[in-house]
Amino acid sequence: MxxxxxxxxxxxxxxxxxxxxxxxxxxxxxxxxxxxxxxxxxxxxxxxxxxxxxxxxxxxxxxxxxxxxxxxxxxxxxxxxxxxxxxxxxxxxxxxxxxxxxxxxxxxxxxxxxxxxxxxxxxxxxxxxxxxxxxxxxxxxxxxxxxxxxxxxxxxxxxxxxxxxxxxxxxxxxTGGEGFGFAEIARRHGDFALAGVAVRVRLRAGRPEATMTAFGVSDRPVTRDLSEQLAAAVTDGGDGLAGRLKEQLAAVVEEIVDTDGDIHASRDYRRRLLLALAGRELSKAYERARDGAEEVTT
Ligand SMILES: Cc1cc2nc3c(=O)[nH]c(=O)nc-3n(C[C@H](O)[C@H](O)[C@H](O)COP(=O)(O)OP(=O)(O)OC[C@H]3O[C@@H](n4cnc5c(N)ncnc54)[C@H](O)[C@@H]3O)c2cc1C
The missing domain is CATH 3.30.465.10 (Uridine Diphospho-n-acetylenolpyruvylglucosamine Reductase; domain 3)
Incomplete structure (x- = not known):
């Protein structure tokens, strides 16, 4: 045409x-x-x-x-x-x-x-x-x-x-004391995402602040403050931060994903994708912020 x-x-x-x-x-x-x-x-x-x-x-x-x-x-x-x-x-x-x-x-x-x-x-x-x-x-x-x-x-x-x-x-x-994470799952490289996350972590006075924006799972990008969940997962200590984060994030992810299923993925599948991506990228962003530099002072 x-x-x-x-x-x-x-x-x-x-x-x-x-x-x-x-x-x-x-x-x-x-x-x-x-x-x-x-x-x-x-x-x-x-x-x-x-x-x-x-x-x-x-x-x-x-x-x-x-x-x-x-x-x-x-x-x-x-x-x-x-x-x-x-x-x-x-x-x-x-x-x-x-x-x-x-x-x-x-x-x-x-x-x-x-x-x-x-x-x-x-x-x-x-x-x-x-x-x-x-x-x-x-x-x-x-x-x-x-x-x-x-x-x-x-x-x-x-x-x-x-x-x-x-x-x-x-x-x-x-600035110093910030770490980021980004990932998505698409059917092929270059396709639009079935689900994805952009994450920013900032360390202020030793306390992490976390923001996550999810995409591909609603009619627009959805942003949530996840500082509480990250702080709780970090306080529990030890290895396996991504796994502990997944436990903390389950309810938020459930609420964020409101798109109906389509021929590529059901709503439940998108929730599983988003939970896995959110846990992994938030954990990476936290480690990058912690290992990076000084804390954000502004
Ligand atoms: C095969 C293919 C795969 C793609 N895969 C992805 C992907 O994986 N992820 C992704 O995000 N995008 C993807 N895209 C889209 C791509 O990123 C586009 O470049 C982008 O969405 C639009 O940018 P553009 O400059 O080409 O805008 P245009 O095509 O020129 O415009 C897009 C729309 O925005 C409006 N617009 C553009 N600029 C302005 C402005 N300054 N002010 C007001 N209105 C404006 C236009 O009127 C139009 O409605 C894909 C596109 C193709 C063809």
């Missing part, structure tokens, strides 16, 4: 892109890397009147570090973040990126495009939620900032209004 006819514009200024989008009155779509949108158009699952290509807008191509944050503009490719030394400041992102499809796809696909697309089984929305990233949305009334945890409203549904562009995302750069 071929895409339905559409007009195509490629402005070089953000203000022009915003004006073009507003002019379509909800009938336009932004195109960034095109890795998700092009198949959607080809299958006629969407029939926008106009495509607004943002790739010539220079200011959207910035990848910069400012103070404690990594700033990723809307046209920055996933592969660039994977390879640029600046990307190493956000270890969780670097752990997750190799799981996003294949390298060729990441060479075109953008970090912000993945967030805007909001596939519930995608890796980068989970990373953004786990790290409590801040997204900048720009529309006719200017910029507004939205926390990643409030950005995802459901499957392929976000806080973006039809006249807004996601212009950048800011992620916190890791």
């Amino acid at each position: 071929k895409a339905a006819p559409f007009a195509y514009v490629r402005p070089s200024r953000l203000s022009d892109a915003i004006a073009e989008l507003a002019e379509t009155r909800g009938g336009g779509k932004v195109i960034a890397g095109g890795q998700s949108l092009t198949p959607v158009l080809a299958m006629r699952l969407a029939r926008p009147d106009t495509l607004i290509d943002i790739n010539s807008i220079e200011e959207l191509g910035a990848l910069t570090r400012s103070g404690p944050a990594l700033h990723i503009g809307a046209t920055v490719r996933q592969r660039r973040v994977e390879r640029d030394p600046l990307g190493a400041g956000v270890p969780l992102l670097r752990l997750a990126l190799p799981w996003v499809g294949h390298r060729e796809l990441r060479s075109r696909g953008t970090v912000c495009g993945s967030l805007a697309h909001a596939d519930p089984a995608a890796e980068l929305p989970a990373v953004a939620c786990c790290l409590d990233a801040e997204l900048t949305l720009t529309g006719p009334n200017g910029h507004r900032r939205v926390s990643a945890r409030e950005f995802f409203h459901g499957a392929m549904t976000t806080a973006l209004t039809p006249d807004e562009i996601l212009t950048s995302v800011r992620l916190p750069v890791a």
Whole structure:
């Protein structure tokens, strides 16, 4: 099948892109890397009147570090973040990126495009939620900032209004005393996850703080504070932290997985996957935080 006819514009200024989008009155779509949108158009699952290509807008191509944050503009490719030394400041992102499809796809696909697309089984929305990233949305009334945890409203549904562009995302750069874990189970490498976790552990005054975001198991990424469970599992001492964590996490995992079964996996199977991944990655993240460096002082 071929895409339905559409007009195509490629402005070089953000203000022009915003004006073009507003002019379509909800009938336009932004195109960034095109890795998700092009198949959607080809299958006629969407029939926008106009495509607004943002790739010539220079200011959207910035990848910069400012103070404690990594700033990723809307046209920055996933592969660039994977390879640029600046990307190493956000270890969780670097752990997750190799799981996003294949390298060729990441060479075109953008970090912000993945967030805007909001596939519930995608890796980068989970990373953004786990790290409590801040997204900048720009529309006719200017910029507004939205926390990643409030950005995802459901499957392929976000806080973006039809006249807004996601212009950048800011992620916190890791400090001493932090450890991360990331893993997923997919049927083949490059497929979307049946279940996955992104995990951050921070040691403060000897006490661990833990955040986990699960994906592929609900209509959006699901974030939970697991500090209590981690503290209890650590206090029990000895080897086998991952196993003790699984006991601590059973109830949370039961509650998080609310997707119905599909042809690939039942709900119960996804719960088992998530429990195994959560125990293992939380334990790894804790050990990385403990063996890493000084505690977080801020
Ligand atoms: C074979 C295949 C396998 C894949 N596997 C995975 C996978 O395992 N994990 C995964 O996460 N993804 C996967 N993807 C999707 C891929 O990661 C895409 O690159 C990503 O989802 C979208 O990024 P993009 O820049 O290509 O966005 P586009 O395709 O250009 O756009 C996607 C959607 O987001 C909107 N959009 C894009 N940028 C903006 C913006 N700045 N502001 C507002 N709206 C915007 C578009 O209008 C469109 O609705 C796969 C894709 C393919 C084709």
